[in-house]
Amino acid sequence: MQPAVFKASLHVIYTDLLPSMGKLDDEEKKEMVRHLLVAADRYVMERMKMMCEDNLCKTLDVQTVATTSALADQHHCSRLKDACAEFIMSSNRLDDVLASQGYVHLKKSCPSVSVNILERIMKRLK
Structure with missing residues (x-):
């Protein structure tokens, strides 16, 4: 797992919110959410997985x-x-x-x- 994804995962665990990704462009944000989804599935973090799914559903292109x-x-x-x-x-x-x-x-x-x-x-x- 990339350090940025690990840090974002910790943010979700402690805040129950996806991290702010204001410095990233739209494609980088989508990529981070995809990585978080993979981590959530791997470590059975259903709440984080659901948040990532919701986010990706809204940003389809x-x-x-x-x-x-x-x-x-x-x-x-x-x-x-x-x-x-x-x-x-x-x-x-x-x-x-x-x-x-x-x-x-x-x-x-x-x-x-x-x-x-x-x-x-x-x-x-x-």
Whole structure:
């Protein structure tokens, strides 16, 4: 675990709040929350895991939704997986997501997640 993630984890443990990340840009904030989610899953810190899921659900975008879906699958975050699927299916974003680098990487590294996303989309279209 990176020292910054450990420090942020301690902050959550003692305050029951995600740390302020004002000095980080948006992408760095998302990355920190992803690392915190991994730590929360590894050390069975359900409250921190829930806070991280909530945060990531609110910050989904076309470029990162595929990789976030894979992260959710790997760390058993059903709400985050559902939010990713809803994001992809809403507002005709599917073409943009399928063209993103994140989705290209997802197809190669986690094909089961890719198939799961497409199955959800097909069920919804029926």
